[in-house]
Amino acid sequence: MVTIKEIAAKAKVSITTVSRALNGHTDVSERTRKKITEIARDMKYSPNKLARSLVSNKSYTIGLLVSNSGIDEEIVKNKFSSEMMFVMEVMSGINGYVSETNYDLILFNTDSSEQKNKSYTELCMERRVQGVIVSGVKTNDVYLKEITESNLPCVLIDIPVPNANNNVGYVTTNNIDSANNAVRHLVGLGHKNIAMVNGHEYATVSQMRLKGYKEALKQAKIALNESWILDGAFGERTAYKVTFELLKKNPEITAIFCASDLMAIGAMKAAQDIGYNVPQRLSIIGFDDILLATYVVPKLTTVFQNKYKMGYRAAKMLVDIIEKKEKPRTIILENELRIGDSTSACLL
Amino acid sequence: MVTIKEIAAKAKVSITTVSRALNGHTDVSERTRKKITEIARDMKYSPNKLARSLVSNKSYTIGLLVSNSGIDEEIVKNKFSSEMMFVMEVMSGINGYVSETNYDLILFNTDSSEQKNKSYTELCMERRVQGVIVSGVKTNDVYLKEITESNLPCVLIDIPVPNANNNVGYVTTNNIDSANNAVRHLVGLGHKNIAMVNGHEYATVSQMRLKGYKEALKQAKIALNESWILDGAFGERTAYKVTFELLKKNPEITAIFCASDLMAIGAMKAAQDIGYNVPQRLSIIGFDDILLATYVVPKLTTVFQNKYKMGYRAAKMLVDIIEKKEKPRTIILENELRIGDSTSACLL
DNA sequence: CTGAAAGCGCTAACAG
DNA sequence: CTGTTAGCGCTTTCAG
Numbered sequence: 150m151v152t153i154k155e156i157a158a159k160a161k162v163s164i165t166t167v168s169r170a171l172n173g174h175t176d177v178s179e180r181t182r183k184k185i186t187e188i189a190r191d192m193k194y195s196p197n198k199l200a201r202s203l204v205s206n207k208s209y210t211i212g213l214l215v216s217n218s219g220i221d222e223e224i225v226k227n228k229f230s231s232e233m234m235f236v237m238e239v240m241s242g243i244n245g246y247v248s249e250t251n252y253d254l255i256l257f258n259t260d261s262s263e264q265k266n267k268s269y270t271e272l273c274m275e276r277r278v279q280g281v282i283v284s285g286v287k288t289n290d291v292y293l294k295e296i297t298e299s300n301l302p303c304v305l306i307d308i309p310v311p312n313a314n315n316n317v318g319y320v321t322t323n324n325i326d327s328a329n330n331a332v333r334h335l336v337g338l339g340h341k342n343i344a345m346v347n348g349h350e351y352a353t354v355s356q357m358r359l360k361g362y363k364e365a366l367k368q369a370k371i372a373l374n375e376s377w378i379l380d381g382a383f384g385e386r387t388a389y390k391v392t393f394e395l396l397k398k399n400p401e402i403t404a405i406f407c408a409s410d411l412m413a414i415g416a417m418k419a420a421q422d423i424g425y426n427v428p429q430r431l432s433i434i435g436f437d438d439i440l441l442a443t444y445v446v447p448k449l450t451t452v453f454q455n456k457y458k459m460g461y462r463a464a465k466m467l468v469d470i471i472e473k474k475e476k477p478r479t480i481i482l483e484n485e486l487r488i489g490d491s492t493s494a495c496l497l
Numbered sequence: 498m499v500t501i502k503e504i505a506a507k508a509k510v511s512i513t514t515v516s517r518a519l520n521g522h523t524d525v526s527e528r529t530r531k532k533i534t535e536i537a538r539d540m541k542y543s544p545n546k547l548a549r550s551l552v553s554n555k556s557y558t559i560g561l562l563v564s565n566s567g568i569d570e571e572i573v574k575n576k577f578s579s580e581m582m583f584v585m586e587v588m589s590g591i592n593g594y595v596s597e598t599n600y601d602l603i604l605f606n607t608d609s610s611e612q613k614n615k616s617y618t619e620l621c622m623e624r625r626v627q628g629v630i631v632s633g634v635k636t637n638d639v640y641l642k643e644i645t646e647s648n649l650p651c652v653l654i655d656i657p658v659p660n661a662n663n664n665v666g667y668v669t670t671n672n673i674d675s676a677n678n679a680v681r682h683l684v685g686l687g688h689k690n691i692a693m694v695n696g697h698e699y700a701t702v703s704q705m706r707l708k709g710y711k712e713a714l715k716q717a718k719i720a721l722n723e724s725w726i727l728d729g730a731f732g733e734r735t736a737y738k739v740t741f742e743l744l745k746k747n748p749e750i751t752a753i754f755c756a757s758d759l760m761a762i763g764a765m766k767a768a769q770d771i772g773y774n775v776p777q778r779l780s781i782i783g784f785d786d787i788l789l790a791t792y793v794v795p796k797l798t799t800v801f802q803n804k805y806k807m808g809y810r811a812a813k814m815l816v817d818i819i820e821k822k823e824k825p826r827t828i829i830l831e832n833e834l835r836i837g838d839s840t841s842a843c844l845l
Numbered sequence: 846c847t848g849a850a851a852g853c854g855c856t857a858a859c860a861g
Numbered sequence: 862c863t864g865t866t867a868g869c870g871c872t873t874t875c876a877g
Contacts, residue, residue: 150622152870163848168872178846195622199551200870204853208547210603234788237585248609253624255558255603261596274498274543276601414792440582444762446794500854511864516856526862548854552869 151192159192160185171196202277211252211467212273212281213243214296216259234411234439235456236285239306242460243282250468252279259286268292270299280467282306282460287351302470304463307354309479316470318478320463324354327452327484328361329368331434332406334450334486336369339495340404340432344377344395346388346416348408358408358436377402381412388415396423396431403431403495410435410442410451417445417491428493438487447490454484499540507536519544550625559600559815560621560629561591562644564607582759582787583804584633587654590808591630598816600627607634616640618647628815630654630808635699650818652811655702657827664818666826668811672702675800675832676709677716679782680754682798682834684717687843688752688780692725692743694736694764696756706756706784725750729760736763744771744779751779751843758783758790758799765793765839776841786835795838802832 153167160167162181170177170185171194177185188194202208215236247254257272269292273281280302286293288308297303297310297317305319335343345362348355359378366373379395381388388407396402396419407413413435417427425431427447435442435451442449462480469476501515508515510529518525518533519542525533536542550556563584595602605620617640621629628650634641636656645651645658645665653667683691693710696703707726714721727743729736736755744750744767753768755761761783765775773779775795783790783799790797810828817824 150870154870164871165849165873166847168870169847172872176846181846195619197551197625197870198623199547199556199625200853201872202547202853203545203551203855203870204872206853213604233589241581244604244606248606253603253605255601256561256592257601258592258596271543275546277545277547441789441792444789445792498854502854512855513857513865514863516854517863520856524862529862545854548869549856550869551854551871552856554869 150197151194152197153194156185156188156192156194159188206277208277208279209252210255210276210278211247211464212257212276212278213240213254214257214259214269214272214281214283214286215240216285216287233285234441235437238439238456239284239460239463242457242462243464244460245457246461246464246468252468257281259290259292262292269296270301273301280304280471282463282467283308284463287349288353289351302467304467304470306459306463307352309353313478315478318466318470318480320459320466320480320482321354322454322459322482322484324357324484325361325364327486328358328406328408328436329365330361330486331436331452332362332365333369334488335404335406335432335434335492336365336371338404338432338492341369341371341495342377342399342402343371343404343406344374344379344399344402346379346381346392346405346407346412348381348383348412350380352383355408362406381407381409381415383409383412385411385415385418388412389419392416392419393423396420396425401497403497404433404492405431406434408436410437410439410449413449413451413491414441414445417447417449428491429496432492432495434492442489450489450492451487452484453487455482458482498545499542500545501542504533504536504540504542507540508533556625556627557600558603558624558626559595559812560605560624560626561588561602562605562607562617562620562629562631562634563588564633564635581633582789583785586787586804587632587808587811590805590810591812592808593805594809594812594816600816605629607638607640617644618649621649628652628819630811630815631656632811635697636701637699650815652815652818654807654811655700657701661826663826666814666818666828668807668814668828668830669702670802670807670830670832672705672832673709673712675834676706676754676756676784677713678709678834679784679800680710680713681717682836683752683754683780683782683840684713684719686752686780686840689719689843690725690747690750691719691752691754692722692727692747692750694727694729694740694753694755694760696729696731696760698728700731703756710754729755729757729763731757731760733759733763733766736760737767740764740767741771744768744773749845751845752781752840753779754782756784758785758787758797761797761799761839762789762793765795765797776839777844780840780843782840790837798837798840799835800832801835803830806830 153164157164157167170182282304284306302316307321379391413433417433420431435449438451438453442451501512505512505515518530630652632654650664655669727739753764761781765781768779783797786799786801790799
């Protein structure tokens with residue numbers, strides 16, 4: 150590895166001058182600058198960012214904290230869980246913004262963190278990342294609180310933080326209204342007996358979507374039946390099981406609102422296995438609009454979340470925080486109900 | 498940020514001693530070690546890996562070079578391309594292995610590299626990554642050659658390198674045989690007029706799969722019809738278009754072998770839009786077994802590639818190279834034909 | 846415009 | 862067992 154020292158020697162100048170020339174400082178004569186840049190190129194010089202970071206105290210790296218949990222919970226080992234699919238699309242957006250900047254992305258795995266007994270904060274500190282984006286982490290996560298209470302700039306995806314300091318922000322979508330809207334759509338189609346398959350309780354979005362569901366029923370003056378609210382754990386198989394049971398016991402149900410597409414797919418399979426036609430006998434709505442939603446048959450009616458944008462905006466917000474720009478620390482994106490073929494008028 | 502210097506001051510020892518104590522060297526008395534570790538904990542000390550890397554010349558970071566190209570080529574901006582889906586699953590495997598080690602993963606985007614006019618090698622050098630995994634990059638990529646010819650440890654996914662130095666390796670699957678096998682399956686079902694929708698030419702896998710296709714036809718003594726080999730560019734829409742044309746012109750075709758699942762799905766839609774029943778009128782086989790394959794109707798018959806394993810093994814190989822372990826630099830995994838509902842006996 | 850010197854936080858001989 | 866010293870590659874005062 151060639152260093153500025155070697156360049157300095159060859160150019161017969163001091164390392165200071167080399168540093169300045171290469172960094173575009175104005176106080177270097179054109180002649181020496183030219184000489185130096187040429188030599189640098191010839192020697193295939195590449196600046197050592199580690200060294201630069203050490204002295205400037207800026208690593209220009211952003212941490213990305215994602216969970217792999219669930220990866221072999223529902224699916225074997227080579228397939229994704231619902232969460233994974235969601236996170237992947239978000240990541241794509243994060244990457245999209247980050248690649249417009251000088252920052253690089255470093256990937257941390259929350260699972261390995263627990264193996265190694267290191268908190269997320271430690272992971273980040275060690276690498277001196279300047280900020281971190283957290284996604285796919287449960288609200289009861291052991292290390293979550295620590296990191297939001299630290300001074301590390303931090304943006305959370307779908308995890309609202311009530312009264313956080315100015316270094317913390319979050320990006321989420323309008324879950325309550327979207328859920329409400331989805332359920333209202335069902336009501337509009339004449340459905341009255343509408344069940345809900347929710348995700349696990351350790352996701353804020355579950356609570357929000359449930360809230361929207363309850364609101365919509367109330368507005369439609371439909372009595373809430375608590376036993377029709379199921380826990381599908383954000384998994385296809387769990388959703389399948391609980392839906393199967395539910396439908397067997399309660400033939401009066403004509404529609405189900407699911408808090409994720411994968412669960413909707415699980416529910417749909419359960420319905421089909423029971424012999425129900427979707428949507429004629431049972432309407433189903435999902436949430437997320439993952440790639441899969443368009444490909445299953447019937448095509449899912451679902452709440453489209455712009456996951457790319459969520460990631461993009463999260464990354465942007467993080468850089469704003471890092472660079473001390475005073476911008477909103479909360480972003481709530483709007484969703485959009487996309488009508489597919491899994492919903493239709495109630496025929497019962 | 499608290500440093501070992503501050504710990505040293507508080508513990509009234511030299512920084513050397515602190516360093517040794519914290520790094521588990523044996524030449525420190527138990528008493529001082531205990532004192533030091535306690536102080537470190539109390540002060541919330543976190544070692545600066547940047548500084549450590551600088552002196553030890555080991556960054557303990559691995560670069561991950563993936564392409565985003567195609568992301569808005571076929572699909573809007575918030576959806577994945579086929580390549581993306583594949584790469585994502587591979588990434589999951591890479592992450593799986595890496596999290597068992599001391600290394601961290603740093604993400605480079607090949608597109609941004611071109612924006613910034615930096616070669617992959619530069620990107621890696623600057624961050625002093627100790628090795629890099631390359632995936633989803635085309636064989637004609639401008640910077641590809643440079644990086645494999647550098648001394649940087651490097652593992653490629655699905656890009657065989659003929660006579661590379663000992664620092665370069667690759668992981669791929671048995672594409673020729675798998676393709677051969679897939680086509681033979683069609684032959685076994687009585688098909689004789691078998692077309693192929695291939696990916697673009699800048700992927701080695703396209704060439705291999707084509708080779709397998711040709712081999713199988715030859716073995717079955719079926720004449721090769723070059724005009725039945727189409728370029729689907731690894732995209733669903735392109736595959737749709739070319740298949741549509743092909744089927745219109747050549748009603749004698751009863752089966753299509755596609756070099757990727759997404760293209761198979763595109764082909765399937767084309768067939769259905771023409772009024773063909775799949776599989777009765779037209780059998781279709783895909784390649785990859787991406788998550789989608791199981792969810793489309795009819796469920797795709799496809800060649801299962803263990804993408805997680807590909808990533809896992811690639812990461813493992815890279816670490817072996819970095820740590821100078823003499824292990825094979827070539828890994829060719831076996832695939833498995835998974836029969837779905839998109840293939841059946843030839844009825845024509 | 847240029848250079849000398851100090852130092853970022855840490856590790857690693859070398860001496861004691 | 863512990864401290865002194867030097868230095869990883871770079872940036873940044875401060876003097877000239």
